[in-house]
Amino acid sequence: MTQNVGGIDRILRVVVGLVLIGLAATDNIGVWGYIGVVPLLTGLFRYCPAYSIFGCKTGGGSCGTGCGTGCKTDCK
Template sequence: MNFDYTKHNIGNNDRMIRAALGVLLIASVFFGGGWVGGLIGAVLLGTAGFRFCPAYALFDFSTDKTAAPVGK
């Protein structure tokens, strides 16, 4: 378990999906969605921006094929 956020563990496809879902969830708040969706959207945008997911680091998982495994 390594929580070094400078080591990326989110790949490009994962990053784009997280960013798109984050924007959609935040936008849904303004169209009658709940604030919980906006909070989840903000977390998704944050993880996409930093290219680091603490849950992935907890399980030593990475979708970034260019980086070394997080736990190594």
């Protein structure tokens, strides 16, 4: 499982996940807020299955940034 979630993306995922879970726990948005577990976990593990399907990778490194960089075989 190669990491495909970069720094800013990771921070945003963790923050959004925690906010959604917090709102759900306080009954502000209902049980749907617990969907925040998904961005929280993808941020913590730095891996997004959807990014893998579409060939995306955020962050720096030798492969550049963003989706469609065409460098799947060059990344290690």
